[in-house]
Amino acid sequence: xxxxxxxxxxxxxxxxxxxxxxxxxxxxxxxxxxxxxxxxxxxxxxxxxxxxxxxxxxxxxxxxxxxxxxxxxxxxxxxxxxxxxxxxxxxxxxxxxxxxxxxxxxxxxxxxxxxxxxxxxxxxxxxxxxxxxxxxxxxxxxxxxxxxxxxxxxxxx
Amino acid sequence: xxxxxxxxxxxxxxxxxxxxxxxxxxxxxxxxxxxxxxxxxxxxxxxxxxxxxxxxxxxxxxxxxxxxxxxxxxxxxxxxxxxxxxxxxxxxxxxxxxxxxxxxxxxxxxxxxxxxxxxxxxxxxxxxxxxxxxxxxxxxxxxxxxxxxxxxxxxxx
Amino acid sequence: xxxxxxxxxxxxxxxxxxxxxxxxxxxxxxxxxxxxxxxxxxxxxxxxxxxxxxxxxxxxxxxxxxxxxxxxxxxxxxxxxxxxxxxxxxxxxxxxxxxxxxxxxxxxxxxxxxxxxxxxxxxxxxxxxxxxxxxxxxxxxxxxxxxxxxxxxxxxx
Amino acid sequence: xxxxxxxxxxxxxxxxxxxxxxxxxxxxxxxxxxxxxxxxxxxxxxxxxxxxxxxxxxxxxxxxxxxxxxxxxxxxxxxxxxxxxxxxxxxxxxxxxxxxxxxxxxxxxxxxxxxxxxxxxxxxxxxxxxxxxxxxxxxxxxxxxxxxxxxxxxxxx
Numbered sequence: 148x149x150x151x152x153x154x155x156x157x158x159x160x161x162x163x164x165x166x167x168x169x170x171x172x173x174x175x176x177x178x179x180x181x182x183x184x185x186x187x188x189x190x191x192x193x194x195x196x197x198x199x200x201x202x203x204x205x206x207x208x209x210x211x212x213x214x215x216x217x218x219x220x221x222x223x224x225x226x227x228x229x230x231x232x233x234x235x236x237x238x239x240x241x242x243x244x245x246x247x248x249x250x251x252x253x254x255x256x257x258x259x260x261x262x263x264x265x266x267x268x269x270x271x272x273x274x275x276x277x278x279x280x281x282x283x284x285x286x287x288x289x290x291x292x293x294x295x296x297x298x299x300x301x302x303x304x
Numbered sequence: 305x306x307x308x309x310x311x312x313x314x315x316x317x318x319x320x321x322x323x324x325x326x327x328x329x330x331x332x333x334x335x336x337x338x339x340x341x342x343x344x345x346x347x348x349x350x351x352x353x354x355x356x357x358x359x360x361x362x363x364x365x366x367x368x369x370x371x372x373x374x375x376x377x378x379x380x381x382x383x384x385x386x387x388x389x390x391x392x393x394x395x396x397x398x399x400x401x402x403x404x405x406x407x408x409x410x411x412x413x414x415x416x417x418x419x420x421x422x423x424x425x426x427x428x429x430x431x432x433x434x435x436x437x438x439x440x441x442x443x444x445x446x447x448x449x450x451x452x453x454x455x456x457x458x459x460x461x
Numbered sequence: 462x463x464x465x466x467x468x469x470x471x472x473x474x475x476x477x478x479x480x481x482x483x484x485x486x487x488x489x490x491x492x493x494x495x496x497x498x499x500x501x502x503x504x505x506x507x508x509x510x511x512x513x514x515x516x517x518x519x520x521x522x523x524x525x526x527x528x529x530x531x532x533x534x535x536x537x538x539x540x541x542x543x544x545x546x547x548x549x550x551x552x553x554x555x556x557x558x559x560x561x562x563x564x565x566x567x568x569x570x571x572x573x574x575x576x577x578x579x580x581x582x583x584x585x586x587x588x589x590x591x592x593x594x595x596x597x598x599x600x601x602x603x604x605x606x607x608x609x610x611x612x613x614x615x616x617x618x
Numbered sequence: 619x620x621x622x623x624x625x626x627x628x629x630x631x632x633x634x635x636x637x638x639x640x641x642x643x644x645x646x647x648x649x650x651x652x653x654x655x656x657x658x659x660x661x662x663x664x665x666x667x668x669x670x671x672x673x674x675x676x677x678x679x680x681x682x683x684x685x686x687x688x689x690x691x692x693x694x695x696x697x698x699x700x701x702x703x704x705x706x707x708x709x710x711x712x713x714x715x716x717x718x719x720x721x722x723x724x725x726x727x728x729x730x731x732x733x734x735x736x737x738x739x740x741x742x743x744x745x746x747x748x749x750x751x752x753x754x755x756x757x758x759x760x761x762x763x764x765x766x767x768x769x770x771x772x773x774x775x
Contacts, residue, residue: 174503
């Protein structure tokens with residue numbers, strides 16, 4: 148859980164930050180009247196898709212090419228609840244990239260008051276269709292990140 | 305929607321009825337405090353899996369063998385809401401079997417008072433991995449149904 | 462199911478059409494590699510929210526005011542599958558409005574080739590917190606629809 | 619994430635272990651052909667419900683009485699993927715109980731080969747309808763746990 152709060156990566160990687168916004172769907176709420184806690188994980192997944200697109204990668208094409216990034220760890224800290232029809236923003240950054248591993252971290256907040264809802268982190272491993280570890284796709288992401296580092300956002304560490 | 309209420313199949317097929325019971329999960333509720341209407345479709349899917357198992361088929365093995373049964377139609381009629389931790393039963397029957405098509409119908413009710421919650425129907429087509437229509441898997445289901453017809457339940461038509 | 466295809470409403474109501482677009486989330490796919498059939502219902506719900514917003518209503522405020530619109534019927538016809546990261550558009554229109562009932566219909570298609578994915582229909586009833594039928598909120602929607610009728614879209618009937 | 623692996627609770631609490639088994643639903647899989655990582659959280663929720671029932675509590679009745687247990691933290695470690703129709707068991711134990719906080723930990727494995735799929739932990743806070751912290755419901759759970767401690771299972775710490 149610490150990872151979402153303090154970034155102790157020894158890597159010199161500086162990641163761009165993707166921001167994607169959308170409205171909470173009714174189907175994402177539960178009987179407590181708030182967004183169900185499991186529903187933030189698909190939002191983080193959406194953030195990863197958009198972050199990769201931002202630096203020139205398509206996760207869809209990676210899968211078509213036979214590479215997958217299953218999760219090996221996930222953690223969420225719930226700060227405040229979201230409600231139906233809230234406009235929310237998911238901020239996604241790459242926290243660490245040590246092929247074949249890649250770690251993302253997230254901050255999810257409500258618009259327009261910027262209320263922090265959830266912070267989280269996920270750790271993934273790159274494999275091929277046979278389940279074998281693969282480093283090459285992540286090295287390509289690394290190169291793309293270095294190329295985009297001048298545009299680096301200010302995701303608070 | 306008519307199909308769930310009146311069975312006008314010209315086929316002489318009589319289908320066994322599968323009954324499977326489970327408790328409503330919190331994650332299946334929404335902010336109205338009731339089970340979200342979309343959640344009954346996965347319950348019907350669970351009913352299909354169990355009905356096929358009951359007559360000696362494994363949907364999992366069919367998929368492993370390269371056959372799929374995507375939906376082409378679905379309908380639900382919502383009679384009463386279900387709530388968290390309710391014990392519910394899904395009754396599933398085959399309504400019509402005209403290879404490559406197979407239709408199921410469902411009655412979902414609450415235990416122990418047998419309150420009717422939802423009735424529904426789904427229509428599927430059997431295809432292989434290339435998307436081509438396939439009749440053989442359904443003919444096997446037909447034979448299995450005929451073999452099991454003596455054990456036929458009393459799903460109201 | 463007919464309702465989604467042919468609009469035989471005797472009402473003279475002409476409804477605006479809302480269009481809302483978004484990308485398919487990975488969490489919405491299933492092991493067939495396509496969007497799970499149950500996932501279109503939350504998309505239709507999203508379409509309803511946006512259609513009501515378009516004509517000046519907030520479903521969120523209606524619920525805060527003690528009015529709810531639970532489903533009493535839903536139907537989907539699946540024409541073609543959607544895949545992860547597809548850009549999809551949900552078109553939503555009000556099909557019929559006979560307080561306390563309101564019917565919506567939907568066409569969901571893929572961008573940019575306009576491939577039709579799913580057509581559907583839902584029927585709702587307006588109730589208050591005690592479950593009593595309520596006509597007033599729907600009469601307000603009716604007035605708003607009449608006011609917006611000059612901007613009416615061309616949802617094919 | 620450490621918490622799921624090593625139990626460093628200073629409390630002398632020894633918790634019973636609940637085991638609940640069910641089959642993976644098709645709707646819980648994703649395009650990778652495995653259970654979507656977000657789907658384990660509802661399974662853990664199901665485990666909590668059953669553990670509380672086992673020691674004589676009904677989470678449903680607690681909510682009816684105006685007490686809620688929203689999550690403040692959740693973490694999952696994914697060891698091996700689950701597939702459609704797998705029979706899985708969720709083991710749930712109370713890790714720590716410091717009113718108004720309660721922590722659960724989980725081990726999810728596949729039957730019958732006992733393959734470990736996921737370990738996890740969740741931290742909750744007890745609040746009333748106004749969002750105020752509440753200790754009493756957790757003290758009652760504490761008493762019930764002490765009463766049931768002779769039946770304590772062997773959840774590995």
